[in-house]
Amino acid sequence: MKRAAKFSLSPHCLILFKDLGLNQALLLKQAKLPADLWHSLPTSVTAAQYFDLWHAMEAQLGETLPLKLAQHLNIEAFDPAIFACLCSANLSAAMRRLSSYKPLIGPLTLHVREDQQGLLLSLDCYGYDKPLPKSLGLCELAFFTQLARLATRTQVIPKTLYVTQLPDNMTDFEDYFGTTLTLSNQVAIRFHQADTQRPFMTENAAMWSFFENDLAQRLAELDASASMTQKVKALLMELLPSGQVSAEQVAAKLAISKRTLQRKLDGESASFQSLLSALRSDLARQYLRRSSMSLQEIAFLLGFSDANTFIRAFNQWNGVPPGHFRNQNAHSADKDYSI
Structure with a gap:
């Protein structure tokens, strides 16, 4: 952090x-x-x-x-x-x-x-x-x-x-x-x-778009020594629910070109798609283990357009469908938080 x-x-x-x-x-x-x-x-x-x-x-x-x-x-x-x-x-x-x-x-x-x-x-x-x-x-x-x-x-x-x-x-x-x-x-x-999950009456996508570029830029500038991998992960965590998680969109928020983004990630032995997939897979497992959210709700939080796309992706990442994974891990929620 x-x-x-x-x-x-x-x-x-x-x-x-x-x-x-x-x-x-x-x-x-x-x-x-x-x-x-x-x-x-x-x-x-x-x-x-x-x-x-x-x-x-x-x-x-x-x-x-x-x-x-x-x-x-x-x-x-x-x-x-x-x-x-x-x-x-x-x-x-x-x-x-x-x-x-x-x-x-x-x-x-x-x-x-x-x-x-x-x-x-x-x-x-x-x-x-x-x-x-x-x-x-x-x-x-x-x-x-x-x-x-x-x-x-x-x-x-x-x-x-x-x-x-x-x-x-x-x-x-x-x-x-x-x-x-x-x-x-x-x-x-x-x-x-x-x-x-109660809807915000104040939700305003247009107003959010007005703020997000400046906030993302301020955050990216907060620690100039942060690796590109760290910056991309931080931005993806924020952007996932919006569904706007393409390399072009992340590069724009970092005020660099897509080519520069790819070059910097290559230099850190990473790729945009691998970071995105790893983050989605990790969050999906957490949601399935620790919440009762529907697959549609999880798909939305991970930036997928629909539940079927999420199910196919999860199966590819983990070798089992998300419903099967949830049943297998129903009693294995992390116990490391003391309160």
Whole structure:
């Protein structure tokens, strides 16, 4: 997973700060940031500055910060990377997009895992050697929940919630989430399977196409030392549900020609088709082992036009039809996740 050294602060954040009732000048003073920072937007901050800013927000609002954030979350305050997620077809696709673009937003890594129990999102932070803001994990969980509710226009209730520190005002948080908080060694949230596939009312393919080239380019530039194989894999993970996974389309998003893409992959003893097939095969096995999704749904997530095309491809990759594979592996789902 890519990690960035600096993170974008856009003018949109001022809308959120205003809605939250934060003293913006005091924020900068408490976080020891330049006094004219708000006049320099858009700008970027280091991981340490990012978390110092969170501490400053927490100093003003205390444990009410996560719930106030959820209350005032609206499209006007969204970073382009987050707004692009709202354009997705459903929560599953949105969170996979967000996982790819999280390095553009802040020093947190979002892990996305789907299994028979639903969609599991977990978070790790990096680039900061001081204690993390207590409210940070709850803010992220409130954000995921509110995003799902905003996009589906449904009162989505998470299946389970995990935090590293329990808040004092537990009742307020459990009233908001509709479920209890569990103490764990990691911040995580699990959504019910039905909610992961619930259609987003905010889906907008035209708006997504407006954002995707810029976001893909920013992501590709995040780590210039990344191999072409790594860049292609990252892009394919994002593009699969759209079905736009040709070598020409991936090359365009990397701002290179198809010939250059093929040459660079050849230099790394790889080919575009082999990377695409390997990724599809791996994801297909995961979906079949860990979820109850239909073959049609899996075919869509893997970028196939129909279930029959997926079935033929899976049979070619693994020597057995996907239905047979699912029956053989019905009780072999990975047990390596502790929560």
